[in-house]
Amino acid sequence: MAYRIQRLPTPPRAIALTARALAVGLALITAGVALAWKGASPWSLAHEVITDTFGSAFALEDLALLVSPLILTGLSVWVGLRVGAWNIGAEGQFNSGALAAAGVGLFVPGPTAVVLPLMLIAAIGGGVLWMAGPALARAYVGVSELITTLLLNFVAALLVYWLATGPWLDPGGRAIGTTARIPAEMPAVWGGVHWGLPLAVLLTLGAGTLLNYTRWGYEIRVCGANSDAARYAGMPVRRHLMTVMLLSGGLAGIAGMFEVAGTVHHLQGGISNNFGYLGIMVAVLARRSTLGVLAGAVFMALLLNSGTILSTRGVDVSIVLAVTGLVLLYTAIGDEVAHYRLVPTRELPCP
Amino acid sequence: MNVATGLLHTALLAGGVPALAALGEVMSERVGVINLGVEGLMALGAITAVVTVVDGANPYVGFLAAFALGLVVGMGFALITVQIRANQVLCGLALTLMGTGLAAAIGKPYAGTPLPAVFPPVVIPYLSRIPMLGEAVFSQNILVYVIYLVLPLGLHLLLFHTRHGLNLRAVGDNPAAADAAGIAVQRIRFCYVAVGAGFAAAAGAYLTLCFVPSWSDGVVAGRGWIAVALVIFAGFRPINAVLGALLFGATTALGFLGQARNWPIAPALLSMLPYLATLALLIVPAAASPRVRRLLAAPAALGLPYYRDER
Numbered sequence: 001m002a003y004r005i006q007r008l009p010t011p012p013r014a015i016a017l018t019a020r021a022l023a024v025g026l027a028l029i030t031a032g033v034a035l036a037w038k039g040a041s042p043w044s045l046a047h048e049v050i051t052d053t054f055g056s057a058f059a060l061e062d063l064a065l066l067v068s069p070l071i072l073t074g075l076s077v078w079v080g081l082r083v084g085a086w087n088i089g090a091e092g093q094f095n096s097g098a099l100a101a102a103g104v105g106l107f108v109p110g111p112t113a114v115v116l117p118l119m120l121i122a123a124i125g126g127g128v129l130w131m132a133g134p135a136l137a138r139a140y141v142g143v144s145e146l147i148t149t150l151l152l153n154f155v156a157a158l159l160v161y162w163l164a165t166g167p168w169l170d171p172g173g174r175a176i177g178t179t180a181r182i183p184a185e186m187p188a189v190w191g192g193v194h195w196g197l198p199l200a201v202l203l204t205l206g207a208g209t210l211l212n213y214t215r216w217g218y219e220i221r222v223c224g225a226n227s228d229a230a231r232y233a234g235m236p237v238r239r240h241l242m243t244v245m246l247l248s249g250g251l252a253g254i255a256g257m258f259e260v261a262g263t264v265h266h267l268q269g270g271i272s273n274n275f276g277y278l279g280i281m282v283a284v285l286a287r288r289s290t291l292g293v294l295a296g297a298v299f300m301a302l303l304l305n306s307g308t309i310l311s312t313r314g315v316d317v318s319i320v321l322a323v324t325g326l327v328l329l330y331t332a333i334g335d336e337v338a339h340y341r342l343v344p345t346r347e348l349p350c351p
Numbered sequence: 352m353n354v355a356t357g358l359l360h361t362a363l364l365a366g367g368v369p370a371l372a373a374l375g376e377v378m379s380e381r382v383g384v385i386n387l388g389v390e391g392l393m394a395l396g397a398i399t400a401v402v403t404v405v406d407g408a409n410p411y412v413g414f415l416a417a418f419a420l421g422l423v424v425g426m427g428f429a430l431i432t433v434q435i436r437a438n439q440v441l442c443g444l445a446l447t448l449m450g451t452g453l454a455a456a457i458g459k460p461y462a463g464t465p466l467p468a469v470f471p472p473v474v475i476p477y478l479s480r481i482p483m484l485g486e487a488v489f490s491q492n493i494l495v496y497v498i499y500l501v502l503p504l505g506l507h508l509l510l511f512h513t514r515h516g517l518n519l520r521a522v523g524d525n526p527a528a529a530d531a532a533g534i535a536v537q538r539i540r541f542c543y544v545a546v547g548a549g550f551a552a553a554a555g556a557y558l559t560l561c562f563v564p565s566w567s568d569g570v571v572a573g574r575g576w577i578a579v580a581l582v583i584f585a586g587f588r589p590i591n592a593v594l595g596a597l598l599f600g601a602t603t604a605l606g607f608l609g610q611a612r613n614w615p616i617a618p619a620l621l622s623m624l625p626y627l628a629t630l631a632l633l634i635v636p637a638a639a640s641p642r643v644r645r646l647l648a649a650p651a652a653l654g655l656p657y658y659r660d661e662r
Contacts, residue, residue, distance in 0.1 A: 151626045153573075159619075166619070280444060321451055321455070325446065329431070329441075332442050333435055
């Protein structure tokens with residue numbers, strides 16, 4: 001029987017999910033083969049990664065500390081995608097949020113219960129401010145937010161580096177290039193894990209509910225799917241675009257505040273730790289699913305954590321970035337391939 | 352060398368990096384494929400040049416090795432985005448992540464090693480004796496002349512004054528019509544995407560062979576993204592792209608001047624100048640008037656894979 005290839009406009013759910021899983025698996029296998037080729041033993045490394053990650057409560061706490069910023073940067077990119085905006089600048093908004101939070105934490109005296117909310121507000125403001133330019137340029141002039149948000153990442157990183165090594169440098173500190181310890185700390189919820197994690201989960205569920213179960217969310221999704229149709233239906237496309245993009249910036253800013261007040265307790269260069277870029281991965285892996293953001297964040301945290309563990313075994317930590325790229329590449333291919341199916345061609349009877 | 356001459360000299364040298372990459376990106380985007388992997392390709396090209404030249408090759412070999420690597424990676428990218436038709440934005444980001452990560456891992460042992468050989472300056476007789484301009488423009492290395500003169504003019508003529516150029520612009524604007532006219536859409540896309548990627552990697556080699564003659568982690572520092580931005584600013588025209596790159600180079604040179612002269616501004620803040628200037632280049636012309644926006648519009652099918660069946 002002969003077959004022909006047919007392309008479906010939307011892939012069946014099961015096939016799409018299978019393609020995703022295959023893509024992630026293949027990326028990890030490719031990385032393993034590359035490691036083996038370099039002379040390492042992927043099996044023993046994998047074994048060490050698994051035992052080191054799940055072996056102790058302490059290791060699990062480390063993992064949880066990575067999950068909360070990834071949920072928020074992932075959510076930031078994911079929310080943007082719902083309205084059809086690529087926020088490649090979560091890294092920059094993370095930095096500006098961290099910077100604003102650290103500014104409040106360092107220079108506003110007061111009890112923790114007062115300072116922490118102020119830090120949060122400042123961080124949201126920082127993230128929103130960092131997104132304001134690209135959002136305005138996209139909504140009113142039609143400049144692609146892909147490049148504008150990304151260029152601001154470098155500006156934010158330089159700004160943080162400058163403040164941490166210059167004006168805000170800890171005068172009495174022994175460490176070079178960090179500010180003084182910020183007195184206000186996020187309270188712990190479990191061992192070394194601060195309240196950032198449950199809050200990030202709540203924010204994700206809240207954003208998911210807003211987008212999936214309200215009229216506003218419906219309009220946002222229509223704007224993202226087809227802005228011409230949305231405009232024709234009388235929806236305020238520009239306003240929705242602006243609101244969601246600014247919201248996206250604010251969420252990444254919150255991630256920065258959690259990192260400063262919960263985990264690092266200083267402002268220092270490189271505090272963003274690629275969380276913004278990995279957030280793109282989280283959002284892509286999640287597709288349209290809210291719970292997917294949480295799952296994607298856990299997966300990326302596992303990957304990031306494996307990199308840290310492997311770096312103690314002589315594997316360069318930059319490899320994590322390369323493996324991340326590999327996962328993204330295979331995912332993109334899998335997404336497209338999932339559209340196709342084979343259909344048997346019936347022999348037509350001869351006339 | 353006085354201040355203005357020095358500024359122009361550094362501006363030309365620094366602008367060469369995004370100029371070369373932007374020319375490659377113009378090719379890719381003119382046929383309808385947006386390649387966001389420039390940053391990663393540049394990192395791969397930069398480390399290829401460093402590895403080959405430190406191992407004793409001469410700079411020309413290092414440069415060609417980087418170009419060849421970019422060509423091969425570009426073929427892979429083209430295979431995935433043109434033939435398999437996977438999402439171009441995602442694949443480009445993936446390429447950036449992979450290239451940056453791999454280059455950082457490969458480059459670790461080479462960090463800080465100064466290159467034993469770089470491109471020597473080629474002093475053009477007579478012209479180099481023009482006051483002010485001579486020293487700045489006509490005593491650069493050979494690649495500067497190629498990047499600012501030969502390539503943009505050649506590409507401009509190819510794109511706008513040949514039948515083949517008309518065909519390839521048609522592929523980027525309306526692949527279905529081009530296909531109906533008998534133009535090999537997929538083949539043209541594949542070739543130009545691959546060559547464009549080769550240019551991006553070559554730009555990385557130029558970075559380490561001509562501008563900062565050593566490898567360090569993060570040496571590319573967003574220049575690939577700036578190249579992508581310059582293409583949009585240039586309205587997808589090669590000559591404009593190179594002029595935009597020169598403007599970028601000028602802001603870099605200004606930053607260096609500020610550091611050398613101990614201006615009361617922190618070096619980190621001066622390093623922001625090129626990014627902010629590129630942002631301004633992106634937004635201001637588009638904000639100026641709708642007519643300019645139409646003139647600089649992207650190829651109509653940019654980012655859209657071509658399916659022959661869907662007609």
